[in-house]
Amino acid sequence: MFRSRFRFTLSISDEAGFPVHREDVQDFLPLYEDLLFRAVLEGSVPNDGGLPPASLTPLFGPGGGTKVVGLLASLPSHERTYGLGLLAARVEEILVERKLQEAPDKAKARFAWRLEAHELAHGAQPRRLRSSRLRQPYPLVRDMRLFAGGGGTHEELVSLFVRRPVLESLREEAARLEVEGAHALVGHLVQEGPGAASVVVTDHSPIEVGAGASRAHCEFTPELFLRIRQQVGSRTDGAVLLGWAHNHPPPACVATCPEPAPTCGMLFFSNPQDHEVHRAAFAAPYMVALVSGKEPGRRADEPGVRAFGWQEGRIAERRFQVFE
């Protein structure tokens, strides 16, 4: 985890400049994971489950002051600069939660946000309990025979491959289901060389959400997560958890829509709901999410699939390739 001499504060103000929200930001875990994963893939940090110390330093604008324009994350052997885009989803979440906007992307322009950093006094923030962090090594394997997809193009840190039967099954289910359903995605994380890896999704298994699902939502209880762990842990093929999949059923109005191919689409990764699930439960930097649902301009019974995952500490859409 990061150590920093600074306290980071996110502040949001309305169009008149009036502050509407202010909170400290301490959870930079996705950023640390991105930095560490890159360093492991490049070979500058061993993949031994260790947690090398890292520092987080604010980058200030040319005018000085406390306004942060970027973040410099440093391991002893590796450092990287990050923009503040990773906080954009959090701002949307706060605005929706505080009912300052109805849904993400609506009326966003009415609000402005900034990250501020203040240097901490020496010895500030005493902790109650002594602790030591532990983590598992990334489940990297080097055996390319695990999938027949060939190497990735590596324009992204991690290339994503999905086995065709998995994709077909998700599409078929999305065409049929009128409530949301979910799956655990399993497969292999393959290191292809220095600085490059592929997430290879070979299989999926249904997550029994039971009564906790409707046309618009799908609940994941803590007990359900334990069952997913047991389910994946009992596999004998060496496949590991790589993420999750769920469908967005078409809105009810599609059934009576006069257009044969309405332009509405359900292939999005909603914020805060879907983002929160991914951030809270699938935080490893290689983990992905597949969403299946109606594509704009296509019939609801011909659904598509899109992929999302971590990119420089934030959740973004990912390209993927299909293999047999």
Next chain:
Amino acid sequence: MVKDWAGNQGTRLEDVPLDMTVGELLAEAKVELGLPPRTPYHLLHNDTKLGQGLTLQEVGVKDDEEVTVAPAVSAGSGC
């Protein structure tokens, strides 16, 4: 020891008083593990969700035992 549900990471907390509530331990663990502050999480022991107002002694968590932290979240289109 508090481990995340997937077993990828954990934190070993020392000298945890048995009169500490589950909620207090959860708050410590969330900070230690860098979990999103606004997302609701729960602690589980032997696959059972622990009541957050109870003390560790009351729920029967002993020294050196492992508890799991897992979120309670909902995916959805919101439509």
